[in-house]
Amino acid sequence: MGFSYVIEHMEEDEETPKSIPKWVELEYMHMRTLAGPDATVHFTHLSPSSCNTLSSLFAQDAESSRAEAYAHQKSVLQLMEEKGIPLEKVCLLDPKAEKELAPEDGDGRFEWFLFGGILGDDPPRDRTGELRVLGFPGRHLGPVQMTTDTALGVTKIVVEDRKRLSDIPFIDFPTIVFNAKESVEMPFRYISDGEGPILPPGMREHLHEDLNKSFDF
Numbered sequence: 015m016g017f018s019y020v021i022e023h024m025e026e027d028e029e030t031p032k033s034i035p036k037w038v039e040l041e042y043m044h045m046r047t048l049a050g051p052d053a054t055v056h057f058t059h060l061s062p063s064s065c066n067t068l069s070s071l072f073a074q075d076a077e078s079s080r081a082e083a084y085a086h087q088k089s090v091l092q093l094m095e096e097k098g099i100p101l102e103k104v105c106l107l108d109p110k111a112e113k114e115l116a117p118e119d120g121d122g123r124f125e126w127f128l129f130g131g132i133l134g135d136d137p138p139r140d141r142t143g144e145l146r147v148l149g150f151p152g153r154h155l156g157p158v159q160m161t162t163d164t165a166l167g168v169t170k171i172v173v174e175d176r177k178r179l180s181d182i183p184f185i186d187f188p189t190i191v192f193n194a195k196e197s198v199e200m201p202f203r204y205i206s207d208g209e210g211p212i213l214p215p216g217m218r219e220h221l222h223e224d225l226n227k228s229f230d231f
Contacts, residue, residue: 016052016174017120019045019081019166020104022090022145023059023131034064036220041163043071044214048167049081050174055166057083057131058090090128091148104128104150107165108142111152119153120173127169129162155179158186158203163214167205185211192222 021042034042042057049055057068068085086093094104105124107115128150130142146152155168156179171177185206190213191197198221204211 016050016054016081017124017170018054018056018126019049019169020056020058020090020093020126020128021045021131021162021166022128023057023064024144034067037217037224039067039071040214040217040220041161042068043075044163044217045166046072046075046080046083048163049170051079051081053081053170053174055081055083056086056090056093058086058088058093059131060085060087062087090145094126099126101149102151106142106145106150106152107155107169108146108150108152109154109159110142110146111154113153114179115153115155115169115172117172117176117178120176124151124173127166127173129165129169131162156203158184159201160203164202164204164212167212171205183208190218190221192218192225196222196225198225 045055060068065085065087068083072083072085088096090104093099094101103124104126105115105119106128128145130145155165160168168179168182171182172179183206184203186203187199187201188204188211189197189199190211200211204213206212
């Protein structure tokens with residue numbers, strides 16, 4: 015079995031029946047692909063409406079090449095207690111950690127890898143600090159902020175595929191070009207597929223729609 019990847023949701027959910035924004039939905043669904051079929055992905059600390067939305071999406075998309083995914087209203091600490099996972103077996107991916115994540119971290123010292131679902135604040139807010147104070151062992155993924163789905167994908171490449179961070183092809187702050195007149199710069203680091211950043215399926219179209227909406231006065 016692969017590892018478990020846990021995303022502690024830290025967004026302020028809007029009190030609407032469908033409270034997860036589209037871009038969050040796209041990133042969260044992408045994490046299942048990046049984690050791979052042997053892994054499990056848990057989304058914790060969700061509002062009831064977000065939990066229902068994600069659970070429904072996961073049920074509709076039971077593709078065997080993706081990780082199994084579960085949505086929870088409970089926090090990561092409650093889930094750890096339920097599953098019998100001790101604190102020292104959970105690695106917090108923390109930009110302020112002293113040690114860089116390395117392939118050796120996949121040797122069994124950790125069972126879970128924990129991410130604060132900060133989902134690309136620009137400029138970054140230290141939401142991971144809320145988890146850091148709980149005492150998890152931490153590792154960082156380099157100096158440039160990534161989207162949460164990218165951070166999960168990079169973690170999987172390091173601990174499961176045994177690649178060092180320095181061997182992963184990255185692209186920083188890419189410009190997504192839609193046509194001769196429309197483009198948008200993304201203020202994050204992404205994994206590169208050799209031609210451009212690896213984005214969640216549907217994200218390019220969503221960004222273009224958002225760009226067009228911003229011009230509708």
